[in-house]
């Protein structure tokens with residue numbers, strides 16, 4: 001079994017899910033520019049509690065929209081542990097409903113809506129602890145084989 005297959009799982013309900021790799025911008029613990037997302041499984045959901053910090057600011061005090069999209073994209077990447085196959089983002093849509101505030105705790109959750117062949121239709125939301133939804137998202141991921149990741153330079157391949 002390859003390291004990638006081991007990481008893919010299966011992972012039981014409630015389990016903390018492993019980072020995609022140590023340098024991943026979304027979840028890698030060794031990326032100093034990263035978001036260091038920590039994600040667990042809740043049934044069919046993948047869930048993170050997240051605080052954007054000063055590295056992610058757009059307008060003063062408000063998270064940059066690209067940073068929010070980055071975190072959502074990476075969160076979707078954790079659904080692949082539930083699906084059991086690698087996949088990559090083909091389309092990412094974000095609705096910014098309210099400012100996502102720096103230094104404020106948010107709950108992020110994502111799920112697979114449906115699958116059609118290689119296409120995974122997924123959705124997510126970002127919710128403040130008072131229950132207000134700050135952002136919603138949909139995306140299309142397409143499953144790929146392990147060779148997809150060998151296109152990168154050897155030093156950065158996973």
Ligand SMILES: CCCCCCCCCCCCCCCC(=O)SCCNC(=O)CCNC(=O)[C@H](O)C(C)(C)COP(=O)(O)OP(=O)(O)OC[C@H]1O[C@@H](n2cnc3c(N)ncnc32)[C@H](O)[C@@H]1OP(=O)(O)O
Nearest residue numbers: 008020073074077080081085086088089090091119140142
């Ligand atoms: C498991 C855990 C692993 C963990 C261990 C780490 C490994 C996993 C790391 C992941 C880490 C995550 C991190 C965050 C997620 C990224 O950031 S992923 C990085 C960003 N994304 C990319 O780089 C992807 C770049 N794009 C590509 O490589 C290629 O376009 C793709 C996505 C592989 C697809 O290419 P292709 O295989 O040639 O497929 P193509 O025929 O174009 O389309 C496939 C199907 O999708 C359909 N389609 C295309 N676009 C659309 C659309 N917008 N809407 C609906 N359908 C569409 C097509 O019509 C087609 O449908 P069918 O004809 O099959 O019915």
